[in-house]
Amino acid sequence: MLARLGIFVASLLAASLVIFVITQALPGDVAAAILGFGATPEQLAAKRAELGTDRPFLIQYADWIGGVLHGDFGRSWYSDIPVATLIAPRLEVTSSLVLLGLALALVIALPLGAVAALERRQWQGFTTSALAQFGMAIPAFWAGILLVFVFAVTLRWFPANGYSPLARGLGPWASHLVLPVVALGAVQGAVLIRYVRSAFLEVLGEDYYRTARSIGWTRWRALARHGVRNAALSLVTVLGLQLATVIVGAIVIERVFVLPGLGSLLLDMVGRHDLIVVRGVVLLLVFVVLLINAAVDISYALIDPRLRTSGRA
Amino acid sequence: MKRAELWVGGALVATVVAMALLSFVWTPFDPTAVGSGTRLAAPGWPHLLGTDHMGIDTFSRILAGARSALYVGIIAVGIAALVGVPLGLATAWLPRWASEIVMRGIDVAYAFPALLLAILLAGVFGGSTETAMIAIGVATIPAFIRVTRAGALSVLSADYVLAARASGTPVPAIAARHVLPNVAHLIGVQASVSFAMAILAEAALSYLGLGTPPTVPSWGRMLGDAQTYLVSHPLQAVWPGLAIAAAVLGFNMVGDGLRDFLDPKLREVA
Numbered sequence: 001m002l003a004r005l006g007i008f009v010a011s012l013l014a015a016s017l018v019i020f021v022i023t024q025a026l027p028g029d030v031a032a033a034i035l036g037f038g039a040t041p042e043q044l045a046a047k048r049a050e051l052g053t054d055r056p057f058l059i060q061y062a063d064w065i066g067g068v069l070h071g072d073f074g075r076s077w078y079s080d081i082p083v084a085t086l087i088a089p090r091l092e093v094t095s096s097l098v099l100l101g102l103a104l105a106l107v108i109a110l111p112l113g114a115v116a117a118l119e120r121r122q123w124q125g126f127t128t129s130a131l132a133q134f135g136m137a138i139p140a141f142w143a144g145i146l147l148v149f150v151f152a153v154t155l156r157w158f159p160a161n162g163y164s165p166l167a168r169g170l171g172p173w174a175s176h177l178v179l180p181v182v183a184l185g186a187v188q189g190a191v192l193i194r195y196v197r198s199a200f201l202e203v204l205g206e207d208y209y210r211t212a213r214s215i216g217w218t219r220w221r222a223l224a225r226h227g228v229r230n231a232a233l234s235l236v237t238v239l240g241l242q243l244a245t246v247i248v249g250a251i252v253i254e255r256v257f258v259l260p261g262l263g264s265l266l267l268d269m270v271g272r273h274d275l276i277v278v279r280g281v282v283l284l285l286v287f288v289v290l291l292i293n294a295a296v297d298i299s300y301a302l303i304d305p306r307l308r309t310s311g312r313a
Numbered sequence: 314m315k316r317a318e319l320w321v322g323g324a325l326v327a328t329v330v331a332m333a334l335l336s337f338v339w340t341p342f343d344p345t346a347v348g349s350g351t352r353l354a355a356p357g358w359p360h361l362l363g364t365d366h367m368g369i370d371t372f373s374r375i376l377a378g379a380r381s382a383l384y385v386g387i388i389a390v391g392i393a394a395l396v397g398v399p400l401g402l403a404t405a406w407l408p409r410w411a412s413e414i415v416m417r418g419i420d421v422a423y424a425f426p427a428l429l430l431a432i433l434l435a436g437v438f439g440g441s442t443e444t445a446m447i448a449i450g451v452a453t454i455p456a457f458i459r460v461t462r463a464g465a466l467s468v469l470s471a472d473y474v475l476a477a478r479a480s481g482t483p484v485p486a487i488a489a490r491h492v493l494p495n496v497a498h499l500i501g502v503q504a505s506v507s508f509a510m511a512i513l514a515e516a517a518l519s520y521l522g523l524g525t526p527p528t529v530p531s532w533g534r535m536l537g538d539a540q541t542y543l544v545s546h547p548l549q550a551v552w553p554g555l556a557i558a559a560a561v562l563g564f565n566m567v568g569d570g571l572r573d574f575l576d577p578k579l580r581e582v583a
Contacts (some may be wrong), residue, residue, distance in 0.1 A: 011421045018425070019433065026437050133569075137509070137562035139516055139533075142554035145540050149547045241423065248428040252517050256540070267521060270436035278436040282429065289424040 001298060008294040015286045016068075020061050023275040029053075033273065034077055051077065064279075073280035078272055083280040086265060093163050093261035096173075097180055097250045102239070104185025105192050105246075112189075113196025114227070117204060118219055120197075128193065135190020140249050144183035144256035151179060161258035180257045184249050188242065195238040199231035206230070233303050240296035244289045319574055322566025329560045333379035342370035344377035344530045353546050362552050365535070366542055371549060375556050377530035382560055385446050385515040385524075386508045389427075392450025393507060397457025398500060402488045404458065405465035412462075419455040427452035427514040432523060440523030449514045453507050460503045464496030471495075498575040505568030509561045516557045532557050 031047035032039065039047070048054040052063060067074060073083035112128050119125035152160035158179050164172035200223060203209055208230075212222035251263030258264070262281055269277040341359065342349055347367045354364040362371040404415045425433075431448030438444050468474060468491065477487050518524030519533030527534065532553040539550035 007417060011417065011424075014418070014421050015424055018421075022433055023437060133565065134558075134562065136565060137558045139513055139520075139536075139554065139557055139561075141517060141520055142536060142550075142557065145536060145543065145550050146554070149543055149550065153544050153547075244424055244426045244429075248426045251428065251432070252521065255521055266432060267523075270432055270440075270523070273436060275436055278433065282433050285429065286424045290421070293420065293424070 001301075004294055004297050008290060011290050011294075012287060013065075015290065016065055016283055017061065019279055019282050019286070020064065023279045024057065024060070026273070026275060030077065030275075068280075068283065073283075074276045076269075076277050077274050079274075083277050086277060087262065087281065087284065090260060090262045090265050092165060093259050094247075094250055094254070094263060096166070096177060097184060097253065097259065097261060098243075098246055100177060100181040101184035101188060101246055101250065102243070104181055105188035105242075106239075108186060108189030109192035109196045110228075113193045114200055114220075114223060116193060116197040117200035118223065120201070129197070132190045132193035132197075135187055135193075138187055138190075140183050140187040141252045141256050143187055144180065144253055147179045147183055148256070163259045163261075176259075180253050180259060183256070184246065184253050188246055188249065191242065191245075192238065196231070196235065199234045199238075200227055202234075203227040203230050229303075233300065236296050236299060236303065240293045243292050247285055247289065316570070316574065318566050319570025322563050322568075322570050325559050325563025326567055329379050329556075329563060330383065332376045333383050336373075336376040336380055340370075340373035340376050342373045344369060344373040345528060353542060353549070355546075356548060363546070363548060365538060365549060371535075371552055374530040374535060375532070375552055378532040378535065378553065378556060379560070381442070381519070381525045381529060381531040382512045382515060382557070385442065385449065386511040386564075388446040389449035389453060389511040389515075390504050390507050392447065393453035393457050394500065394504060397454040398461045398493075400454070401458040401461025402465050402492060404462050405469060405492070406484060406488075415458070419458060422452070422455040425452060427510070428517055431514065431518050432521075435518075435523040440518065440521075442525050442529070445515055445518045445524040449511045453511070456507060457500070457503055460499050461496055464499040465492050468492050468495045498571070501575075502568050502572045505564050505571060509564035509568070512557065512560050512564065 026033075029044070029048075030051060030053050031044045035043055035047055045054075052060055055063075064074065071084055073087070075082050076086060112132070116125050116128040116132070119128075148160045151157045158175050160179075162176055164176050166173045203223065203226065206226075208226050209222055212226055213219065217225070250261070251266060253259070254261045254263035255267060262285065266278060266281045269275075269281070336344070341361070347369065350360055350364040350368045350370055352364065352368045353366055354360050354368075356363040356371075360370050360372065362375065364370055365374065400415075404412050407415065427449040430452045431445050434444045434448050435441075465488075471491075474487060474491050477491055482490075515524055515531070516533035516536070519531040520537045522534070522537065525531035525534060535553035536550060536557075539546070539553065543550055
């Protein structure tokens, strides 16, 4: 457990260094970019001192990371608003989208993956696998655009864009999230079906499954009782790995549905080259991915006690 | 059945390649000439799929868009394979502690998917086809390292490799003569699947305005433009999406088909 935490911290430091190096590689002078052409050398020097960009690279990095550890991500180069203040109200939007998207993906993938495994030589299994193949090829943002046309523009069942905070009521919150979550979760579900299928196929070859079948259990009962728990290990791994994809998918989906989440903030600030905000948002997203993957590793031991001493395979 | 997958996928890929090649020598209309037709014309004759908001023929733009998709895919997968395969081979020979460090590095790299890396680079250097290709390529390197390393490790214990080692063949020669040919099929499968992912990533980046510039036809950007006119001209948002889906489906099916065709043992692995 301690070793895993050490790896997590080391990974996070490595990732933060990568982000810092990339955002530090800005061609030209940040101060000049902010102040424009008319700035005098004195103004430029003052701005550089204010931003801290006149100091050595490692000092700047240490300063930034030290601030982050205290919840201080710096201040926006353009609006001077603290980055943390910009991020905070957007967390609810993005986390709602990502969590509901993942949940929908699982709701789709678990039963369909089971069908694809159990009926793999029947038309049901073939159809499910084909469906997954088609679903994987559809860009989530295209699915989003088509959903908007059908369910917002034509049928007028749901709003085409925007967000209503949970504090203003469950109904408006849910109705604004239905289409984005379906666009994100359905495509992700298609990707997951294949992993669920292969995880269940492994279970079908195990002795305990055959024993359960031989005492008269139906295939579905045997799979539900033994399959889900035994397949959980590989599924949790896949979910951890897929999280990064879902988060990135959410960035694009936020743009499709004009949701005021972290993705929209990131894209707006990329457009303005406000790299201190970009740096903060990317670090936060990467932190979440690494944290969940560390949690996945630790959860192995909880799911499967055999792995407690031998570590990760 | 599995062979059918390879054939259908191959046919889709061939269609996309043919579209791209054809667009070099012929398109019904100029895919970049603004105002060459009526704005937002409905599908019909002479504009088979209609025209966009700038009056450009949509069919011509779809044909030329195949070039952007394949161009980004080829360069991105090329970068990933050229860096990832030698690194994957090299790490198979590393001592356990060193390869553990490399694998942890790869875990960190997985936290930077292609799109996130491309968005980060676009923030610094501005969005362009080149930034998109490099970001997608770099983000795909870990997948090639993993696949090559896993394949190489299983080959390294084979008798013919042991024999070559015992006879004093240098390590690079073993890697090139014995290991690489035996992991080539794994790399081929990975290349096909990565190609599909590169097309998806390029489309998303161009949709966000961070990839291919507006003057160059690109399916992702066409979708972004079409969204503005979704209420009045929904079909304009259908064609580019279908093109992306067909191309991605093709490369994914070729990858799956190749995997099963070349190695039946992997048939049930996702």
